[in-house]
Amino acid sequence: MTVENILLKFEAPSEQGMGSIKQRIYKVFTERHIDKIPQVQKYLTPQQIFDIKVVAAVLPFRVNEYVIDELIDWEDIPADPIYQLTFPQSGMLKKGHFSQMAALFNGNAEKHEIKRLANQIREELNPHPAGQLELNVPKLDGEAIPGLQHKYNETVLFFPSQGQTCHSYCTFCFRWAQFIGNKELKFASKEAGQLHRYLKEHKEVTDLLITGGDPLVMKTKHLIAYLEPLLSPEFDHIQTIRLGTKALTFWPQRFVSDDDADELMELFKKISNAGKHLAIMAHFNHWKEISTDIARVAIKRIQQSGALIRSQGPLLAHINDSSEVWARMWTEQVKLGIIPYYMFVERDTGAQHYFEVPLVKAYEIYREAKIRVSGLARTARGPSMSSDPGKIEIQGIVEIKGEKAIALRFIQGRVANWVQKPFYAKYNEQATWLNHLEPAFGETSFFFEKEFEQLKIDQK
Numbered sequence: 495m496t497v498e499n500i501l502l503k504f505e506a507p508s509e510q511g512m513g514s515i516k517q518r519i520y521k522v523f524t525e526r527h528i529d530k531i532p533q534v535q536k537y538l539t540p541q542q543i544f545d546i547k548v549v550a551a552v553l554p555f556r557v558n559e560y561v562i563d564e565l566i567d568w569e570d571i572p573a574d575p576i577y578q579l580t581f582p583q584s585g586m587l588k589k590g591h592f593s594q595m596a597a598l599f600n601g602n603a604e605k606h607e608i609k610r611l612a613n614q615i616r617e618e619l620n621p622h623p624a625g626q627l628e629l630n631v632p633k634l635d636g637e638a639i640p641g642l643q644h645k646y647n648e649t650v651l652f653f654p655s656q657g658q659t660c661h662s663y664c665t666f667c668f669r670w671a672q673f674i675g676n677k678e679l680k681f682a683s684k685e686a687g688q689l690h691r692y693l694k695e696h697k698e699v700t701d702l703l704i705t706g707g708d709p710l711v712m713k714t715k716h717l718i719a720y721l722e723p724l725l726s727p728e729f730d731h732i733q734t735i736r737l738g739t740k741a742l743t744f745w746p747q748r749f750v751s752d753d754d755a756d757e758l759m760e761l762f763k764k765i766s767n768a769g770k771h772l773a774i775m776a777h778f779n780h781w782k783e784i785s786t787d788i789a790r791v792a793i794k795r796i797q798q799s800g801a802l803i804r805s806q807g808p809l810l811a812h813i814n815d816s817s818e819v820w821a822r823m824w825t826e827q828v829k830l831g832i833i834p835y836y837m838f839v840e841r842d843t844g845a846q847h848y849f850e851v852p853l854v855k856a857y858e859i860y861r862e863a864k865i866r867v868s869g870l871a872r873t874a875r876g877p878s879m880s881s882d883p884g885k886i887e888i889q890g891i892v893e894i895k896g897e898k899a900i901a902l903r904f905i906q907g908r909v910a911n912w913v914q915k916p917f918y919a920k921y922n923e924q925a926t927w928l929n930h931l932e933p934a935f936g937e938t939s940f941f942f943e944k945e946f947e948q949l950k951i952d953q954k
Contacts, residue, residue, distance in 0.1 A: 515791065516564075516788075518560055523556070524555060525550035529543070531557075533566070544599070546582050547599065551595055551612050552587060553844060556662055558744065560788075561744055564786055564788075565743075575780045575812075576780065576782055579664055579779055581665070594611060595608070619844050632692065634691060641654070644699075648701055651705050652689050652702060652704050654704065654712065654720060656711075656716045657705075657709035659707050660740055661708065661748075662740075662744040664777075665845060666810055666844065666845060686719050686723070690729075698731075700734060701735075702735050704720065708738070708739050709738070714754040718761055722761075725764070725765065725768040735765060735770055736775050737772075738777070742793065743779075743789070750795060755795075762796065763799045763800055771802070773801070773802050773803075776805050777806060777807050778823060779808070784832075785826075790830065793831070805832050806837075808840045808841070810849040816859065817861075817863040817866060818866075820837065821862075821867050825871055827871070828871045833873055838878050839876075840926075851926070853888055853931075854891065855923075857891065859877075860877050860888075875905060879927065881928045882928075883928075884905070886902050886904055886905070887903055888902060891921065897935060899919060899920060899935065900918065900921055901916060901918055902917055909945060918933070919931035919933060
């Protein structure tokens, strides 16, 4: 049955219902419910279950029944990419940290002892990378605005409090600190008024990115409160509204069969009809995520609302570190009308040591994937590091006057004048992040470093 036929059956229900789409009620499992997941009991060994519990005491764990039943191949455990994406593995904690926590579990430690150790470990995992707390939070009337980030001149990020969770959690998530219950580490705002006031005062802002967590865990009525006011003439400078979401992977029912799914589609249409560009920034890590009927119906409904879907996601060991996976994913996305947008480098936070891919290898995977696809699938930029000074893309490996180097450029920068400027780092096959790189060709520093250091001083 084609997606169009399934969509038609949904919009004009018959006795057969939605074709091959199974009606579901959202059911979620957290670290407290690991033993209640039927597939865990059937397919995992006692040691594997123990490992999940140990790691989930430190890194957040949440998975829903749709992911468990329809996306994970339980006959391919632990290699299955969606299993790796959602279920903690022992290697996601460094050996010393895992041993410490495992010892508490084996000794039947009290909950407060486990929590104390978990917090100690988390402090070592760089909970807020890329200057999110120190440099990104803007001020209104001299006071910092919680839940707002303004790193790049034309783009503001907003973290609505109702959207600071997800339908399931990614094990690699660079925003894991949002989900551990520590208010000091959490970005969130309940104040739509503060957002609107800030945007009124900053006419240079053209793009608003609603992010999280996942803003599409919110009820549509909350999204309306944040977004509908932006359709008035005083916000004409806001040209694009972006919604960063993993819902197309973890709960596509949000766009199809949730109680307020139709209301959400009407909101999307209203935004598009008002002349705003509405971009669904869909996080995808593997082609399996868009292989289900419900996901494809959700994609079609979004597109029919006038919104555009762009795809982005990091390159991850154990999940998608091959050119074949990326080429197939980009090709499938283009067939579905999704625009490939970014391949990211795994950020320097959380379980980075488990998922990271060396920058040189990341570039090789990216290049080989591009070779395999047509021009329409070559819109994805990358591999890109979302680092303190900005988004830095690896452009290639070069040799100049006998010296091998990594060619880089800014896609986005804290200083707009850095954008598109090429620069070079010494060739390093082990480097996985910007701070591992050194300037090439006898330079003592990268061109932006002095200005960036002054910027940090000025913002203190």
